[in-house]
Amino acid sequence: MEKFAGFRVPQTIFYGRHSFVNVGREAALRGKKVLIISDKVMDQLGYVSECRQFLQEHGVHSAVYLGVSSEPTDSYVSESLEMLEKENCDVIVSLGGGSCIDTAKAIAVLSTNGGSIGDYMGNGRIAGVEAVPHIAIPTTAGTGSEATDVTVITNTSNDVKMMIKQPAFMPDVAIADPMLTISSPKSVTAATGVDALSHAVEAYLSKKAHPMTDTIALSAMELIVDNLSPSYHNGENLDAREAMSLGAMQAGMAFANASVCLVHGMSRPIGALFPVPHGYSNAMLLPAVLEFSKENCVDRLADLGRIFEKDNRNLTNEEYAGIAVTSVKKLCTELGIPNLKGWGIDGDAFRNAVGKMTEDAFMSGSPANNPRVPTREELEALYLSCYDYQFSAGEKVK
Known part of the structure; x- marks a missing residue:
């Protein structure tokens, strides 16, 4: 340091x-x-x-x-x-x-x-x-x-x-x-769980990350990756619920001390203008933002890939980073996370708001912590891409 x-x-x-x-x-x-x-x-x-x-x-x-x-x-x-x-x-x-x-x-x-x-x-x-x-x-x-x-x-x-x-x-x-x-509905378990994952991932990728936050962020990512699906499919699974509670709290500790990045910078303006809870908007944005950022954080994103793919240890960091992005997309698909269009946001209203959202995102300071800091044009394009982004298809975000 x-x-x-x-x-x-x-x-x-x-x-x-x-x-x-x-x-x-x-x-x-x-x-x-x-x-x-x-x-x-x-x-x-x-x-x-x-x-x-x-x-x-x-x-x-x-x-x-x-x-x-x-x-x-x-x-x-x-x-x-x-x-x-x-x-x-x-x-x-x-x-x-x-x-x-x-x-x-x-x-x-x-x-x-x-x-x-x-x-x-x-x-x-x-x-x-x-x-x-x-x-x-x-x-x-x-x-x-x-x-x-x-x-x-x-x-x-x-x-x-x-x-x-x-x-x-x-x-x-x-x-x-x-x-x-335990009382959380499946949809809330899904959205808040991916929200927690985004906290841990962004804390780990942040330009302000340091050894203490790295240790806790890695622990949080593993707890969440291993236990979010079991919590979603069986809300009575107390072992999974307990691991998720710990993982979410660790993720909070990590991002509070390392800061969040582009996902949160984009998410807050969406929630201010449209009726999308914070957890959902983070979940909707995470796959596309990771894909956008990948080329600038291959080694760190590879660590997330290793958490998803524990059985194969003979891949390159580039391959593991790709697994991380693909696995997050698959997780969102499994958990029924909708894109912004699927949530019901009107397309014209969203497109008309992109300018304000882009400005508010930059003003928050969070995008500056991202491994790849977007230009204004790139951020506007990313917002538009996220509107009807297909997690399962895994379309490339430029």
């Missing part, structure tokens, strides 16, 4: 079956009243009431915000922050997917540092005051947000997904209990 690197993770991490029970004790160490940030689905599944019971057992009171119903927006942030202050809560528990966790991260910082969440975009404002204690509990094996200092919030005034990264946004405690992921 030519310069030093940093590595940040939550203060405390619990993972494994039934680790959810730790929420009460950890909350009691940090305050007296919790605001639970969740959604109506988690409430209907009984996870919210279970959480409140664990808290009550340790003498911790709680209030609940269930307003998160889509990708996180500044509106959710404002509403939940108002409830946090009205209920005099001194601890936050996020329970759900990445949208719930990212919303909680935002209000944890705003409560003590002030301003609006948009002020923190591009480090326009730095959170210098310690955030409200935050315990993050994912119910999908996907975003890894429980272990990152990143929050992604949509600015509803200009339709831009703001990726904000500062140490203050890191949760204090992460609890990854695979038992909470």
Whole structure:
């Protein structure tokens, strides 16, 4: 390494079956009243009431915000922050997917540092005051947000997904209990799983990767490649679910410290303009972006190929890199990942938005971390190619 690197993770991490029970004790160490940030689905599944019971057992009171119903927006942030202050809560528990966790991260910082969440975009404002204690509990094996200092919030005034990264946004405690992921439908398991794979792969390919992130990214890739299909085909497979929860969290740790690349740079603008959840848009883009980037990262992409193809060790790095791209395409096909057209996005609307999406992607900074940094013309062409990209056919992306 030519310069030093940093590595940040939550203060405390619990993972494994039934680790959810730790929420009460950890909350009691940090305050007296919790605001639970969740959604109506988690409430209907009984996870919210279970959480409140664990808290009550340790003498911790709680209030609940269930307003998160889509990708996180500044509106959710404002509403939940108002409830946090009205209920005099001194601890936050996020329970759900990445949208719930990212919303909680935002209000944890705003409560003590002030301003609006948009002020923190591009480090326009730095959170210098310690955030409200935050315990993050994912119910999908996907975003890894429980272990990152990143929050992604949509600015509803200009339709831009703001990726904000500062140490203050890191949760204090992460609890990854695979038992909470069993309820995930097959489609969610698929999309969030490929999302987690994209985190691990991009962390490994990133120009900001370093030895600590490499080690964890490789572990995450292997856990996800080996266990995503079993989790998808049999949601009751606890061994696979547990491996996926660990892999997704490791992938989050890796990309939070190495940064993401072109997939995420392209994905966020899509989600800001069209109703595509983040996990799905990442999954839709990953095969085409890997194909586009391959010539500039053959050796590293070959390591992913070796994870997919464990039985044959006599191939060249170029051949293994090709296997990596082909295997990701096959995985997306197996998991029923649609392309953007298949999702239902209108073709004319998408083409008309390509200019704005390209500009927003570059403004995010993520494409600059990619092994192959596209020109504006290349990025526009890649967006258009991804619209009706055929995973099974494996068409070549120039």
